[in-house]
Every structure is written in structure tokens, then in C-alpha cells.
Amino acid sequence: MSIIRLRLPQENIEKNLDAARSFVLKSDFRGEMNRDSSDLEYAESVDQGVELLKQNQAKKIVLSRIISFPHKGLTADSIFTALNDKFPSAAVFAFTDEHEVTWLGASPELLFRKRGEVYQTISLAGTRKTGSEEAWGEKEIEEQSFVTDFIQRELENLGAEKIVLGDVKSRSAGSVEHLCTEIQFEYSGDWKNVMKALHPTPAVCGLPRVEAMRLIQQLEKHDREYYTGLIGMERGSSVDVFVILRCMKLSTNTIDVFVGAGITDSSIPELEARETRWKAESLTSVIF
Secondary structure, eight states: OEEEEEEOTTOSSOOOGGGSEEEEEOOSOOOSBOOOOOHHHHHHHHHHHHHHHHTTSOSEEEEEEEEEEEOTTOOHHHHHHHHHHHOTTSEEEEEEOTTSOEEEEEEOOEEEEEETTEEEEEEEEEEEETTOOSOOOHHHHHHHHHHHHHHHHHHHHHTOEEEEEEEEEEEEETTEEEEEEEEEEEOOSOHHHHHHHHSSOTTTSEESHHHHHHHHHHHOOBOOTTTTOEEEEEETTEEEEEEOOSEEEEOSSEEEEEEEEEEOTTOOHHHHHHHHHHHHHHHHHHHO
16 A cells, blocks of 8 residues: 555645655445445435434444446546645545555545644534535534534543634535534644544544444445545654545546445435435546
8 A cells, every 4th residue: 555645735735755654544344345335225224224323222323335436537647636626625645555446535534633742633524515505404513513522522531631622613625515623632642542542533433433333334335445544644743644535446447436424313314315425426526
């Protein structure tokens, strides 16, 4: 596995990977299948998940899917350039996996940014079309509050200090937007402890974490591979780590886009399927 290109948010140039310790980590979620699913198949999985949540087996789970599109002869360079131009606030990346298959993406989700002993992270959840004039729904507000509460609790358990939570705001990610809370804290220990404490977050897994992971393994048949894994780099006392979201794999004849949605006991399966398609199209509308 090797990172080919990486451009951090709001920075005009790609990082010199030769001068940094960069890394890519696989997702914690494994499956046997590797194919796309229809809206109907995904909605059926969501419906099963909602029923399990109504039985109080967890508060929230994140169910993912693969949506495949024709390849159309696009190259990794052309896709990276398109994503880089469209998503200045995302971490835009390209890497090859252990099978020499290329992955690309534009992740809006910062796991954390470390500068000395000062850290920044975000609580990101809830999705709607960018520019919506309607108020955020209760489901999205609750979903995002789950993530914020989780991060604050894990940081306190870790021994982080001076934890400061910002206001909840809408954050655009191309054609969709999310609810976001910026969080700052200080920690003097090994930054890998922060990574282990926060990942996987409720935004890619659910709550409680152990119960959510069990339900996801039960409901998801495909292998997430690198989707919801981590990509990052260390440069001296500075570390940047992002969750691998809004990503795609360049297969022989298709572009396989990996997307997911947060499911609660009030989720409507058809709307969750629509949300995942919005997320996929936020990428494909840029590159096609």
C-alpha cells in the first residue's frame, strides 16, 4: 500500500510525502461480498436495522453500501484533479492498496489535527442537500448530538484537558451538507491514544460502539475495505488524521463508490437510501 497524493483541507499544495510519515489503515468492518447494492436492497437492510434498534440493541448504527458507476475511461489523475478543485475543505487523496488497486476520495471528516499538545476535532453527522431552507430535522440533530457526546466522553476518559465545544453549524461538502461541531482540547500523551479512543466514531459506526459494531457485521454483507478506515501523516509535532469517507475504488470496468448513512429507530429506509445516493452523486457529478 502506498499514498500517491494527499492534499489537506484549505491548503493549496499537496504535501511532500517523502518528508512525512504517512499511513493508511483499513476499516474495522469485514465482509464476504464485494459488489454494489440496489436502493431496494439497501432499504431492506435499513429496515432490518431499524427493527433491531427498536428492540434497544443499540441507539444508532451506520450502514454502508457500494454504488457502482461505469468507468468511462477516467484516470486517477483526472479524478484527483476534479475532486481537488471541487472540495477545498476536504482532505483529497489517492492511494494504491495491497492489490495495486487505486482508491481516491475527498473526505470531510477530520478525526483530529495535532499541533504540539493542542488538538482539534469535529463532530460531523446528519445529511441534507446543500442550500436547503428547511430547519434540520430531529433525527439529524439527535444523530449529531450522539457523536458530540461520544467524543467529549472519550476525551474525558483519556485525560484530555481544556475541552472546548463550538456551536453546532452546517458544513457544506459539495452537493450535501452536515451538522458540525468543532472541538478543541489539549493532550500531552501519545497521539495514537487519541486515534484509538475516537475511532471508529458514531459517525461511521454507531452507539454504543461495541453493540453497533456487532449489528453492522450482522447486517452488512460487503467488505468495507478502506472505507471508514484512516488516512494521515505525521510531520514532527504535527499530525493530521482523516476518516476515509466519500471514497471510490477504480475497478476494471466500474468506479465503486462507498457511502453510508446513520440509522436510528426513527429512520425511514427509503430516505436513507436516497441519502446514500446523494452522497455518491456528490462525487460522481464532479468527475463525470
